[in-house]
Amino acid sequence: MSSVLLEARNIQKTYRKGLLGKTHKILDSCSFTLQEGETLGLCGPSGCGKSTLGRLLAGLEHPDSGQIFFHGKNIFTADKITKKRIRQKIQILFQDPQGTFHPVKKLGTSLHRVVDLYDLHLSESDMTTILSTVGLHPEILNRYPQEISGGQAQRLALARILLLKPEFIILDEPTSGLDISVQAQILHLLKDLKKKEKISYLFISHDRNVLSFMSDRIVYMTDGKLHPDENLMQKI
Ligand SMILES: Nc1ncnc2c1ncn2[C@@H]1O[C@H](COP(=O)(O)OP(=O)(O)OP(=O)(O)O)[C@@H](O)[C@H]1O
Secondary structure (H helix, E strand, C coil): CCCEEEEEEEEEEEEECCCCCCEEEEEEEEEEEEECCCEEEEECCCCCCHHHHHHHHCCCCCCCEEEEEECCEECCCCCHHHHHHHHHHEEEECCCHHHHCCCCCCHHHHHHHHHHHCCCCCCHHHHHHHHHHCCCCHHHHHCCHHHCCHHHHHHHHHHHHHCCCCCEEEEECCCCCCCHHHHHHHHHHHHHHHHHHCCEEEEECCCHHHHHHHCCEEEEEECCEEECCHHHHHHC
């Protein structure tokens, strides 16, 4: 029987346009739960707040109010050690990861940086195994970000996440910038990983076919809230 991995309760998030500009409520009493091993698909019109929700779940930004629980622990108010562990277990994969690698350092440096950040003990053979899981040869670690393709960058960003043994990954339009065959390879890779490693996903996408292929359940965001109603899918 699966159990709840993550719960978001009544999340509110407002942005201000400029220092003195008007406030704009993006998320309004946004709530949902995610089971262990589940993939929740998230769609909704451009600018409705999908990526904002993703960043909040990843702990990159704070909500104005509301709580996010991971294994029952509040991700914002937990003690320092628990927070660091949660930060390790919840990861986010962006649409264009190339910019997340250090521009003038070899890619290996960017990968080893997360290993150091979380004090992980990882041998070279562990690194090779993870790279091979995402279909890459260790030679890529000697290259610079501008020397790899979009598909390779996405695989490498995924490898960097896998080094951390994540339990939950927010996939924010992870294949939108890729051509169709590379897109299919990455989607299959993500599905395989989910099965093997029992990872849960929040999959953000505008693409209905991709969402149906990847998700156990799909929710639609509108007016800052999530709606499970399948009819709303017609609006994508
Ligand atoms: N740091 C910020 N400061 C001010 N406004 C922001 C900030 N980040 C996002 N916004 C605004 O919040 C709204 C929601 O943005 P968000 O990127 O979450 O939407 P989205 O649903 O992911 O859009 P898309 O589907 O186009 O990627 C937008 O109006 C955006 O301009």
